[in-house]
Amino acid sequence: xxxxxSDTVTRPTPGMLAAMMAAPVGDDVYSEDPTINALENKVAxxxxxxxxxxxxxxxxxxxxxxxxxxxPGDELLCEATSHVVLWEGGGPAALSGVSVNPVYxxxxxxxxxxxxxxxxxxxxxSPHTRLVWLENTHNRGGGTVQSLxxxxxxxxxxxxxKLALHLDGARLWNAVVAxxxxxxxxxxxxxxxxxxxxxxxxxxxxxxxAGTAEQIQLSRRYRKLFGGAMRQAGFLAAACxxxxxxxxxxxxxxxxxxxxxxxxxxxxxxLKLVPEVVETNLVWFEVDGDRFQTPQxxxxxxxxxxxxxxxxxxxxxxxxxxxxVSRGDCVRVAAAIRKL
Numbered sequence: 001x002x003x004x005x006s007d008t009v010t011r012p013t014p015g016m017l018a019a020m021m022a023a024p025v026g027d028d029v030y031s032e033d034p035t036i037n038a039l040e041n042k043v044a045x046x047x048x049x050x051x052x053x054x055x056x057x058x059x060x061x062x063x064x065x066x067x068x069x070x071x072p073g074d075e076l077l078c079e080a081t082s083h084v085v086l087w088e089g090g091g092p093a094a095l096s097g098v099s100v101n102p103v104y105x106x107x108x109x110x111x112x113x114x115x116x117x118x119x120x121x122x123x124x125x126s127p128h129t130r131l132v133w134l135e136n137t138h139n140r141g142g143g144t145v146q147s148l149x150x151x152x153x154x155x156x157x158x159x160x161x162k163l164a165l166h167l168d169g170a171r172l173w174n175a176v177v178a179x180x181x182x183x184x185x186x187x188x189x190x191x192x193x194x195x196x197x198x199x200x201x202x203x204x205x206x207x208x209x210a211g212t213a214e215q216i217q218l219s220r221r222y223r224k225l226f227g228g229a230m231r232q233a234g235f236l237a238a239a240c241x242x243x244x245x246x247x248x249x250x251x252x253x254x255x256x257x258x259x260x261x262x263x264x265x266x267x268x269x270x271l272k273l274v275p276e277v278v279e280t281n282l283v284w285f286e287v288d289g290d291r292f293q294t295p296q297x298x299x300x301x302x303x304x305x306x307x308x309x310x311x312x313x314x315x316x317x318x319x320x321x322x323x324x325v326s327r328g329d330c331v332r333v334a335a336a337i338r339k340l
Contacts, residue, residue: 002329004261005310007171007254007281007322010202016242023238027231028054029224035234039241043208046244047193048184051216052208054237055228058083058170061194061209063091064222068192068215069131069164072097076166077118078133079105081140083168095226099127107275108141110134112153119161132158135168136186137175142275143258143282145175148185155189165189170196170207174280177251191215200251200281201243202323205236247323254281254321257330261319264334271298271340274316283319298340305336 003009012020026032036054043052055061062084070076076092078084080102084092092098103110103118120126132154136146158165167190169175169183176183187193192211197203209219223229230236262278265271270291274284287295295311302309310318321330 001306001308002325002333003308004319004321004325004333005308007200007320008198010322010324012204012239013202013323015246016202016239019238019242020235023234025232025234028233029229029231033232033234033237035241036237039237040208042241042244043195044210046183047187047195047210049187049193049210050213052210053216053219053223054233054240055207055209055223056205056230058168058194058196058199058207059088059091060223060226060228061196061207062088062168063095063226064209064219065166065192065194066092066098066131067096067222068219069166070096070098071130073127074130075099075101075120075127076131076133077101077103077115077129079103079108079110079135079138079141081108082133082135083139083170084133086140101129107144108135108138109144109146109150110154111150112157115154116157129163131164131166133166133168137171137280137282139171139282142278142284143171143174143280144275145178145279148179148181151186151189164191166191167193169193170199171280173200173248174251174255177248178255178280197240197243200254200322201240201247203236203239203243206240250323251281253327254323255279257321257325257327258283260327260330260334261321261337264337267338268340281321285317286315287317289315292340301340302336307333307336
């Protein structure tokens, strides 16, 4: 099977497995796992932050950020199709008593004017807007890269309003490679940044949250509260270190392979790329019901040919290129798409 459902379906490479097996470990609850400590220092340096915290998942990293910046009754403002809205189980409300103010942007991206209009008035009838939340690259927005200039504008305004800023950078690696802009430049405009090692970089488990030393110390408490404190997890951290050293630059291959799929989709009547421009490794497209009935019709036809994609929603399919999908695989998939 050629599995294009997500970049989370990858298997560790031989080099990654060797690094995991060789990792020295200790009890991370006591901050005594040397490999986790090394990873956290590496992530902090990569993002230009004082400290970082290793956690099991991107959802946990994001939910710790919510808890860190907000109090019950506060509100975070984000794009309406953000991961924190669609795919984190209502975590802000369930875990922190925080509501979400979803604002629709273009291709998942928010511009300054949209953020300004979304901010609640200073009124006792309204929740307190406390946190501005951006996602880069934006998953539901088709893997689109938010421009650094728009981020700079939003950040400057938000700080004047005394708002906190968080970046869901689960696929920030892809934005770095696609734009050529260092991660530190993106991260400098946010109080906290989350990154995910199992999306794009091919690790079996792991994300991180970065911020000030004081924020990360408090985040350790919230990680424990949310059930994410781990013991000898240095084996997992070793995979993340290996991935940062070996798998970031190769994301160019994933982006190039995604273009092969995008070109094939453009050639098929009844399929439409949304957004039309594919910038990184995510390819979202809509299915014309008159020609194909449902997205499941398309994914079923492809499954019969040994190809897996995700039917997401009533009209939409997602394909995601990654470490375990070669250029030859994508050429084969493109041919199958054209035959539709």
